[in-house]
Amino acid sequence: MNTPSPKISTMPSKPVKLRVIWLQGITCNGNTHSFLNDPSLGSLLECIEFIHHPLLPCSKTLKEVVKKLPKSDILIFEGAYRADFERAEIRMESLLMSLALRTKHIISLGSCASFGGIFKESASEHISGILFDKESESGPLHSLRKKVITLSGCPIHPKWISFVIDMIVQGKKISLDEYRRPKELYGYLVHNGCLRNEYFEWKVDSDHFGTKEGCLYYAQGCQGPFTHGSCNKILWNGVSSKTRSGTPCVGCTEPSFPRTELFTTKTYMSIPAEMPLGVPKRSYLALAGAAKSFHIKRLEGKLIDDNS
Amino acid sequence: MITHELIERIEGEAILDFKTDKSGIVEEADIRFVHFRGMEAILEGRNALDALVIAPRVCGICGHSHLIAAVRMIESAYIDAGFSLTITPKAHSIREITLKCELIQNHIKWLYLVMLHESGKLLGEEVNVSLKALYVTSQINQLSALFSGQWPHSSYAIPGGVTCDPTHIEVMQALKILSEVEQFVGKEVLGCPLEKFELHLKNDSHRALEGDFSKLLHRFERLNLLNSGKSHGRFLVLGENAGSLDHSERSGADVALVSEDSSHTFTHGGKTHAKNALYNGAFYETGPLARALITERQGIASLYQRYGDCAQTRLSARIDEMVTLIAHVRLLLTSLDLSQPSFIPPSHIESISGSGVGIVEAPRGSLIHRARIERGKIVEYSIITPTQWNLGNGTASNLGVAQRAMIGAESITKASLIFRTFDVCSVCTTH
Amino acid sequence: MARPTKEERKISIMTKALELFSKEGFYQTTMPSIAEKIGMSVGNLYNYFTSKEMLAKDLILYIANILGEHIRAINESDRTTQEKIEAIVHMYFKIAKDRPETIEYFLRVYLSNREVFQNCCSGMICVSAFVTEMMIFFEEGVRCGELRDQDFFSAFGLFMGYLGGMVFINGENILSKPLEEYEHTIAENIYYALKTR
Numbered sequence: 001m002n003t004p005s006p007k008i009s010t011m012p013s014k015p016v017k018l019r020v021i022w023l024q025g026i027t028c029n030g031n032t033h034s035f036l037n038d039p040s041l042g043s044l045l046e047c048i049e050f051i052h053h054p055l056l057p058c059s060k061t062l063k064e065v066v067k068k069l070p071k072s073d074i075l076i077f078e079g080a081y082r083a084d085f086e087r088a089e090i091r092m093e094s095l096l097m098s099l100a101l102r103t104k105h106i107i108s109l110g111s112c113a114s115f116g117g118i119f120k121e122s123a124s125e126h127i128s129g130i131l132f133d134k135e136s137e138s139g140p141l142h143s144l145r146k147k148v149i150t151l152s153g154c155p156i157h158p159k160w161i162s163f164v165i166d167m168i169v170q171g172k173k174i175s176l177d178e179y180r181r182p183k184e185l186y187g188y189l190v191h192n193g194c195l196r197n198e199y200f201e202w203k204v205d206s207d208h209f210g211t212k213e214g215c216l217y218y219a220q221g222c223q224g225p226f227t228h229g230s231c232n233k234i235l236w237n238g239v240s241s242k243t244r245s246g247t248p249c250v251g252c253t254e255p256s257f258p259r260t261e262l263f264t265t266k267t268y269m270s271i272p273a274e275m276p277l278g279v280p281k282r283s284y285l286a287l288a289g290a291a292k293s294f295h296i297k298r299l300e301g302k303l304i305d306d307n308s
Numbered sequence: 309m310i311t312h313e314l315i316e317r318i319e320g321e322a323i324l325d326f327k328t329d330k331s332g333i334v335e336e337a338d339i340r341f342v343h344f345r346g347m348e349a350i351l352e353g354r355n356a357l358d359a360l361v362i363a364p365r366v367c368g369i370c371g372h373s374h375l376i377a378a379v380r381m382i383e384s385a386y387i388d389a390g391f392s393l394t395i396t397p398k399a400h401s402i403r404e405i406t407l408k409c410e411l412i413q414n415h416i417k418w419l420y421l422v423m424l425h426e427s428g429k430l431l432g433e434e435v436n437v438s439l440k441a442l443y444v445t446s447q448i449n450q451l452s453a454l455f456s457g458q459w460p461h462s463s464y465a466i467p468g469g470v471t472c473d474p475t476h477i478e479v480m481q482a483l484k485i486l487s488e489v490e491q492f493v494g495k496e497v498l499g500c501p502l503e504k505f506e507l508h509l510k511n512d513s514h515r516a517l518e519g520d521f522s523k524l525l526h527r528f529e530r531l532n533l534l535n536s537g538k539s540h541g542r543f544l545v546l547g548e549n550a551g552s553l554d555h556s557e558r559s560g561a562d563v564a565l566v567s568e569d570s571s572h573t574f575t576h577g578g579k580t581h582a583k584n585a586l587y588n589g590a591f592y593e594t595g596p597l598a599r600a601l602i603t604e605r606q607g608i609a610s611l612y613q614r615y616g617d618c619a620q621t622r623l624s625a626r627i628d629e630m631v632t633l634i635a636h637v638r639l640l641l642t643s644l645d646l647s648q649p650s651f652i653p654p655s656h657i658e659s660i661s662g663s664g665v666g667i668v669e670a671p672r673g674s675l676i677h678r679a680r681i682e683r684g685k686i687v688e689y690s691i692i693t694p695t696q697w698n699l700g701n702g703t704a705s706n707l708g709v710a711q712r713a714m715i716g717a718e719s720i721t722k723a724s725l726i727f728r729t730f731d732v733c734s735v736c737t738t739h
Numbered sequence: 740m741a742r743p744t745k746e747e748r749k750i751s752i753m754t755k756a757l758e759l760f761s762k763e764g765f766y767q768t769t770m771p772s773i774a775e776k777i778g779m780s781v782g783n784l785y786n787y788f789t790s791k792e793m794l795a796k797d798l799i800l801y802i803a804n805i806l807g808e809h810i811r812a813i814n815e816s817d818r819t820t821q822e823k824i825e826a827i828v829h830m831y832f833k834i835a836k837d838r839p840e841t842i843e844y845f846l847r848v849y850l851s852n853r854e855v856f857q858n859c860c861s862g863m864i865c866v867s868a869f870v871t872e873m874m875i876f877f878e879e880g881v882r883c884g885e886l887r888d889q890d891f892f893s894a895f896g897l898f899m900g901y902l903g904g905m906v907f908i909n910g911e912n913i914l915s916k917p918l919e920e921y922e923h924t925i926a927e928n929i930y931y932a933l934k935t936r
Contacts, residue, residue, distance in 0.1 A: 026345055028735050029319050029368030030460045036417075037446045037459070042439045055317055055421050057435050062316050086342065087321070088314055118365045122346030154365065155461055209471045210399070210651025237446070237453035239481070245457030246471030246650075247464045250361050263357040263466070268881035270891035271874055281878070282811075285871045293862020304475065 017049040018073040018169060021065065021099060024054055025092060026119045026127065027079030030155035031110040037237060038158035047169045048074070065099075066090045074168060075103040076161075080112035080119040081140060082127045096130065096140060105168055106130070106147045109161065114152040114179070115255040132179060135255045150180040154252035159234045160185050179255065181228070189277060190224040190249045193232030194241075200225070203292040204299045209246055212303050216248045218272065221263045223251035225276035311720055315727065317422055319369055320734025322699070324727060325579075326720045334723045337714040339701045344574075344581035347739040351689040356382050356657055356681045359689070360463045363677065366691065367736045369417070371460045372410040372452070373670035374691075376403060377677040379465040382657075385664030385681045386467060391655050398648035399469035401640045402455050405482070407668070408633045408640075409452040410459070412489070413445040414671035415596075415630040418731045419497065423623070424520060426725055427527040444492045451485040451637075454478040469651035474644075482641050490634055497521050502631045509607025509624060512614065521627050528619055537619035537713040537726040543598035544587050544697065546676065547669035551602040552592065558602075561587075563665060563676065568692060572701060581738040584700035584708065585692045593617070593709045594673025594697040595731070597625035605632065619713075622729045658684035670694050672731050693736040699727075749787050752777055753798055761843035765795065765852045792855055799849045799856070799865045802841045805834070807868030814875050820885035821934075823876060825926040828902065832918050835906045842906050850903075873898070880933070887935045898929055 022032075032054055038044065050058035051072055052065045060070065066088040083093040100106055108130050111117035115134050120127040131139040131148045141148055151160050164182060167174050175183045191200070199206070199215035206214025216222035224232075227249050231241045242249050250262050266273040275284050315322040320343060327336035347366050351359055363378040364371035386393045420441035428435045449459040455472050456462035464471045490502060498505050499519030508514040515525050528534045543553040550561040565588045572578035584591070592598075597617065600608035608628050611621045666677040673694030680688040700708035707715070710730045717723035743751070755777050759768045770791050774781040788794040813826045835842040849856065849866075856865065863870050877894055880886035886894070905925065909918045 024320075026343070027320075027368075028345075028365050028371065030365065030371065031368070033368040033460050036442050037449050039443055039446050041437075041442055041446075045437060045439075055417075057425060057437050061314075062321070063314050118350065118362060119345055121350040155368070208651060208653045209466055210469050210473055210649060212473045236458035237450040239450055240453045240457045242457045242463070245453075245455065245462070245464050246473060247457050247462070250463065252461075258358070258361060260358060261355050262361050262463075263355075268879075268888060269874070269877040269886070269894055271878040273882070282871060282875060285874045286867055289862070289867040289870055289874075290864050293864045295861070 015047075017047060018165070019051050019071070020048045020053075020074045020076060020165075021051045021070070021072045021103070022053040022076045022078065023065075023096070023099060024087065025077060025079030025081050025096075025113065025130075026085055027110075027112060029054070029078075031078045034155035035158050035161060038162055039238070040162070041158075044162050044165060048165060062088045066095060069098045069102060072099070072103045074105045074107060074165065075099050076107045076109050077113045077130050078109045080116050080127045081130050082123070083140070084126075093140060100141055100144050100147070104147065105149065106141065106144065107161065107164060108148055108150045108152075108180075110156050111152045111154040111252055111257050114150045115257070117154060118258055121258070132255060145180070148180055149174060149176065149182065151185075152179065152181060152253045152255075152257075153229060154257060157231070157234055157236065160230075177228075181253075185230050185234075186228040186253065188228070188230045188233055190227045190229045190231045190241075190243065190253075191276070192230075194224055194243045195232075196243060199299060201291065202294065202296050202299055203288050204296070206246075211246065213299070213301075216243065216246070217265065217276075219265050220248045221250075221261065221265050222248035223254075223259075223274075224249035226274055227251040227254055229253040313720055313724055315724060315732065317425065318728070318732040318734055319367065319736065320738075322727075322732060322734050322737075324714075324720070324724060326723065328720060332719045334715055334717045334720060336704070337711050337723060337727075338579070339582075339699050339708065339711060339727075340580040341582040341699075341734050341738045342580070343734065344738050345735075348689045348691060351679075351686050354686050356385070356660065356679070356684055356686050357466070359677075359679070359686065360466060363691075364461050364463065366693075366739045367733060368460050369414055369733065370410060370670050370672070370675075370736065372407060372456070372462060373668045373675050374677070375463060375465055376407050377666040377668040377670075377675050377691075379403075379467060380666030380668065381664040381677040381679055382467045382660075382666070382681070383664070384666060385660055385662040385679065386654055388662030388664060389660045389681075390662075391660065393468060393654045394652045395469055396648040396650070396652065398645055399650050401644055402470050402472065402474070402650070403465050405637055405640050406452040406456045406459075406462070406464075408637050409448050411671045412630055412633050412637075413448040414731075415626050416441055416445050416448070416497070418626065418671075419521065419524065422728055422731070423524050424527075426728055427524060427531070430721055430725060431527055431530060440492070440496060444489060447485050448489055451482045451489075454482050466651070467657070468654045469649065471651065473650045474646065476646065479641055479644055479646070483638070486634065486638055486641065490638075493630065493634060495519075497627065498631070502634060505628065505631050506605070506607035509628060510610045512611075514607075514624065521623075524623065525620060528623070531722060531725070532718070533722055533725065534620045535615055535618045536717060536722075537622065537729060538616050539593060539709045539713040540591060540707075541617050542590060542592045543601050544592035544594050544674060545598050545602045545669065546594075546674035547667045549599070549603050550667075552587065553598070553601055563667060566676065566692065568690075568696075569700075580701060582696060582699065582701065584702065585696035586700075587697075591700055591702060591707070591709050591712075592697060594694050595625075595671075596629040596673075597622050598673060599669060600625045600628060619726055619729050626731070656684070660684050672733055672736070673697055691739050693733070693739060695730070695733050695737040698730045699732060699737060745787070749797075750801075752779075752784070752787055753794070753801055756794055757798055757840045757844055760795070760798065760848050761840040765791075765848050765855055770794075792859060795848065795855055796859045796865055798844060799860065800868075802845055802849075803866040803869040805841065806831075807872045809834075810869065810872035810876060814872060814879070820876075820880040820883065821926075821930045823880075824898075824930050824933075825923070827876070827898075828922050828926040828929070829919075831902050832906070832922060835909070836918065839910070842903075843910065846903055846907060870895075884935060886933050894933055897932055901925065901929060 085092045115129045205218035313324040323340040325338040359378040363374040420438040452459045456464045499517035552561045569584040676692040678690045702708040714723040774784040
């Protein structure tokens with residue numbers, strides 16, 4: 001991976017900031033707003049400067065960017081890719097490629113940029129991520145794959161992006177998985193750290209939504225046990241996560257996002273169609289059958305029985 | 309002279325086509341949105357509950373409003389199908405809290421990232437990242453996430469209630485955050501205690517306050533824009549406290565009178581993807597100013613009487629709304645009865661065949677989700693967003709709301725700034 | 740000749756005990772009667788099994804494992820779901836014929852004396868090796884589209900209840916033909932009852 005060359009500055013206390021361009025494809029701006037949620041944005045902005053950002057003050061407008069095609073250290077791309085989608089009246093196929101060639105690192109930000117995401121659904125054959133199209137590595141930046149770091153998620157967590165930027169700033173090697181996602185963020189499953197883990201262990205399912213008790217994997221469609229992401233390690237907005245607020249994980253970091261029937265667990269004869277990642281069905285069923293038969297009293301009752 | 313102006317630093321991008329006279333005064337202004345994402349088609353064919361995940365992704369800044377609109381739409385389809393549904397006061401309040409948090413963060417971002425930034429740039433002032441504003445919006449979003457799990461893109465509101473089951477810990481945390489927000493708004497935004505702001509508006513003394521909001525007003529004053537930007541004087545609220553106002557004439561508001569006009573869009577040989585939203589066949593303004601006037605909030609009502617629907621009134625309405633919302637969130641938090649259920653399971657979605665409509669007063673105005681559901685599947689989905697009302701593109705004889713507000717502006721840059729007083733969201737407009 | 744290991748001794752005790760239990764029932768069979776049948780002292784028998792209940796539990800585990808292994812082999816074989824049903828029915832009836840005491844024990848001891856197994860063997864723990872394989876059989880049948888999706892237990896009950904019932908009727912000597920001659924029809928009935936419509 002390329003690392004920024006050390007630059008000599010006249011003021012050693014103020015190192016040269018990395019130059020970042022934030023470009024948007026077909027997007028809802030969700031990653032932009034999630035990024036703004038980082039309470040330590042100020043310290044991040046001491047290491048980088050935005051040549052362009054859709055909302056933050058920056059040195060160049062989009063119109064200037066498409067005209068001058070400035071060099072950058074990091075190109076952040078948010079949104080799905082479509083060759084004929086235009087920004088400031090320039091087709092994305094030429095704009096993205098030009099900026100990608102003039103940058104050192106490319107961050108594919110969010111699931112639309114990474115795999116096509118939700119917006120791929122509207123015209124599947126024309127829309128993809130910048131490096132991947134769903135699972136297949138056939139996006140337009142294929143030839144520049146080594147520059148790309150994938151940060152999938154709908155949206156991304158602001159700490160994920162600041163982590164990657166920090167690593168680039170410090171010139172450290174980021175270890176990546178098959179989709180070029182940082183393992184330190186995506187090595188975990190959303191299931192890891194979920195407050196409902198004990199209910200999963202003992203196979204106590206949640207009767208219905210709106211309770212603190214029970215696991216959402218058996219009936220409510222939770223994809224946490226097979227979705228990569230540190231949502232329950234690096235909490236959302238610093239305080240919570242989908243599963244902590246009783247919402248099933250919708251698998252938003254995976255190329256398969258968005259699946260269908262998101263609030264129901266797909267089962268075949270009562271058996272979850274998708275096993276916890278890497279767990280053979282036979283082992284899971286044997287263990288589940290045993291765990292289920294114990295009927296742990298404590299887990300069958302309310303956590304707090306007089307909450308008023 | 310014809311000029312195409314690309315409007316950035318909004319949600320997405322918009323193009324304004326101006327026709328100006330020799331001295332640069334705007335004679336005509338066309339509003340165009342050139343991106344289209346086909347959200348409605350993505351929703352069709354799916355399980356109705358999937359809308360709770362897909363719909364928020366219409367917009368990164370007001371996705372929560374789309375979630376609430378979608379859940380209300382599904383709940384109304386339950387009723388239409390003859391099924392009953394109970395939402396406890398607790399679940400209702402929690403939804404209101406998170407929804408109002410979204411409006412508050414939106415208004416702060418609009419003030420600092422858009423209005424102060426753009427007005428400063430126009431006056432040649434140096435503009436920096438407003439970290440204090442971003443910090444406080446991150447706190448408001450944290451308050452929301454205590455209940456909704458995350459912001460943006462939560463899916464925690466479901467037919468029958470909410471998925472979360474908060475404890476006093478979350479409520480206390482939320483109240484602490486709210487106190488910080490109150491302090492910020494009082495000290496930084498208004499320059500006076502929150503409860504005093506309305507009186508300042510009534511007494512027309514708000515420009516003399518020392519806060520970032522009055523700083524914005526002073527810039528508008530220097531740009532000679534304070535009292536420009538007048539439009540039709542027709543206002544509409546379709547969500548809570550529905551009503552319409554045509555100058556001084558008040559009446560109710562009926563969603564059945566809403567129509568969409570697509571005669572000027574790309575599909576019909578036009579130049580935009582945005583359809584116009586009309587009420588009773590006419591353009592109406594929706595959003596904070598409409599809400600303030602229809603609920604007769606005193607400060608804005610007197611400002612409107614004094615200055616009309618000009619930039620100053622429109623800007624003040626958004627700030628005044630923020631103040632009102634903060635007080636409302638406090639009331640909701642302190643009166644939450646946690647002993648009530650968060651969720652009462654309704655009949656299975658697959659038993660539902662019917663039509664639903666969900667209306668929400670979103671940051672920029674009335675948001676409508678409509679759908680037809682067959683055995684739990686979405687057959688048809690239609691969204692009308694607030695900006696389709698305010699940023700509609702009409703003809704010379706029947707101008708859209710923002711269009712009319714821009715005509716007569718001294719320059720295209722000033723017209724563009726007036727355009728931004730409507731809080732532009734391109735991604736919503738062309739979902 | 741090498742001395743049998745403790746494990747081998749246990750199995751030979753279990754084989755004898757199985758015969759007794761399945762013939763005499765759980766309560767009629769006592770630890771002394773088992774010891775007598777094997778030709779060991781009652782005290783020594785207790786070295787292998789601390790109680791009659793523990794012995795009974797180990798027996799059901801033993802049987803569930805035998806059935807589970809057979810079904811696993813069928814599950815992992817290259818057969819259609821319909822062929823697997825045929826193979827399971829065949830396997831079950833063959834065991835019922837060759838080693839009738841195993842199925843008899845299952846029907847007459849395990850299913851008829853639930854109170855005995857409640858403490859040491861709640862739910863389906865002791866038969867999990869067998870039930871797990873049946874789950875996999877059903878799950879794969881639905882996944883590949885051959886079987887209709889439904890609640891596991893309604894399908895399981897239909898399949899196993901049917902087979903158990905036939906073995907029971909056969910044991911009462913009221914069938915006009917040998918049990919194996921019913922195999923094909925029974926497998927077909929099960930398939931038609933469970934297949935996708």
